[in-house]
Amino acid sequence: MKFWRVPLDTEQIVITRGVVHIIEDRCKGCGYCIDYCPRGVLEASSRFNNKGYHPPVVRQPDLCVNCHYCEAICPDFAIYSVEAPAQPISELPIK
Amino acid sequence: MNGSTSSQKHPLDGLLRTDRIPHIWCPGCGIGTVFSSSLIAIRSTGAEPMKTAVVSGIGCTGRGAGYVNLDSYHTTHGRAIPFATGMKLANPELSVVVFSGDGDLFAIGGNHFIHAARRNMDLTVICVNNLNYGMTGGQAAATTPYLAKTSTTPLGNPEAPFNLPLLAYACGATYIARWTMLHTRDLTQSITEALTRTGFSFIEVLAPCPTGYGRKNKLKASDLLKVYQEKAIVKNGANPAETILDLEQGITLGKFVEYDRPTFAQNYKAVTSD
Numbered sequence: 001m002k003f004w005r006v007p008l009d010t011e012q013i014v015i016t017r018g019v020v021h022i023i024e025d026r027c028k029g030c031g032y033c034i035d036y037c038p039r040g041v042l043e044a045s046s047r048f049n050n051k052g053y054h055p056p057v058v059r060q061p062d063l064c065v066n067c068h069y070c071e072a073i074c075p076d077f078a079i080y081s082v083e084a085p086a087q088p089i090s091e092l093p094i095k
Numbered sequence: 096m097n098g099s100t101s102s103q104k105h106p107l108d109g110l111l112r113t114d115r116i117p118h119i120w121c122p123g124c125g126i127g128t129v130f131s132s133s134l135i136a137i138r139s140t141g142a143e144p145m146k147t148a149v150v151s152g153i154g155c156t157g158r159g160a161g162y163v164n165l166d167s168y169h170t171t172h173g174r175a176i177p178f179a180t181g182m183k184l185a186n187p188e189l190s191v192v193v194f195s196g197d198g199d200l201f202a203i204g205g206n207h208f209i210h211a212a213r214r215n216m217d218l219t220v221i222c223v224n225n226l227n228y229g230m231t232g233g234q235a236a237a238t239t240p241y242l243a244k245t246s247t248t249p250l251g252n253p254e255a256p257f258n259l260p261l262l263a264y265a266c267g268a269t270y271i272a273r274w275t276m277l278h279t280r281d282l283t284q285s286i287t288e289a290l291t292r293t294g295f296s297f298i299e300v301l302a303p304c305p306t307g308y309g310r311k312n313k314l315k316a317s318d319l320l321k322v323y324q325e326k327a328i329v330k331n332g333a334n335p336a337e338t339i340l341d342l343e344q345g346i347t348l349g350k351f352v353e354y355d356r357p358t359f360a361q362n363y364k365a366v367t368s369d
Contacts, residue, residue, distance in 0.1 A: 021103055023103050023105060025117075026116060026117050028117070028121075028122035028123075029122055030122045030123040030316060031317065032123075032128075032316075032317075032320070035317060035320070036277075036320075051117075053122065069279075071105075071106065072128070072131065072132065072135070072279040072280070072283070073128055073276075073277070073279055074127070074128070074131070075120060075123075075124060075125065075126065075127025075128045075130075075131070076116075076117055076118070076120075076127055077105045077107060077108070077111065077116060077127070077131065078105075080105050080106055
């Protein structure tokens with residue numbers, strides 16, 4: 001995140017964070033979670049699951065803001081996110 | 096952290112018959128997402144699980160009743176609404192959700208739909224519209240767009256499709272909304288509203304059928320979602336007669352109608368109490 005100066009309300013703002021969990025053997029490889037993740041956290045893996053589909057893999061875990069959209073759009077109940085301790089914005093590298 | 100272990104538990108597992116998951120819906124099918132939104136809505140109303148029942152007819156969407164860990168009823172083809180009507184009248188405390196497809200609700204079950212809407216039965220009807228008969232091999236249905244290719248209309252569909260929100264409005268439904276499976280947040284909110292209100296609520300949800308409709312029209316599942324994203328026109332309160340569903344011109348989405356009038360149960364009570 002880049003600002004031209006440190007915002008005045010950095011003390012109050014926290015960015016929610018999430019940890020994505022993938023139940024690989026339920027996945028049918030439709031790719032909706034990868035296409036519609038607003039932060040681009042996921043990516044298709046080259047690995048196969050038990051059914052022969054390519055499940056998604058978390059490439060950039062730090063970007064997840066726990067919006068639950070992957071959980072909502074997954075037709076197969078194969079992905080969900082849980083809340084991780086929020087990060088105060090003051091700890092982010094602001095330059 | 097990101098692996099697959101047996102201890103992983105999806106937040107909706109409590110409402111699912113997990114021994115039946117993975118379900119039969121094809122990769123890329125939107126029914127699973129609509130089903131998931133319905134479960135999130137049922138959970139968010141905070142109603143007791145014993146007081147909610149899900150009724151389905153026949154078809155791909157009709158399999159929904161088999162996956163929900165609530166009282167559920169997988170009925171004969173087209174007859175989900177009559178079964179649901181009976182359940183609601185016998186046990187007025189139940190919140191009855193009809194979860195079925197366009198072929199089941201509007202082709203073979205069309206008459207049941209129009210009469211339940213006319214009576215204002217207190218039901219929540221969620222219609223997953225995939226624009227064809229998916230389970231039987233992608234034949235043309237009552238909702239297939241004009242000139243769309245299906246396995247029974249290889250030269251293009253010569254028929255005009257139903258405008259489902261207008262049909263529901265003309266029949267007397269008191270809550271009408273249309274969303275796509277991509278608009279999961281709005282869809283979940285609409286289902287929650289429909290569950291908590293009294294009267295006949297109808298929600299049409301567009302969902303891709305990559306195997307039936309998509310293959311014949313050269314549309315992959317992700318292409319159909321892109322169409323939903325690009326062509327969606329959200330217009331809450333729009334006149335149902337002016338809503339369009341055209342994959343090229345646009346798809347009107349939103350909550351179109353909400354008003355109150357006495358339900359069948361209330362009217363029946365008023366007539367018989369003397």
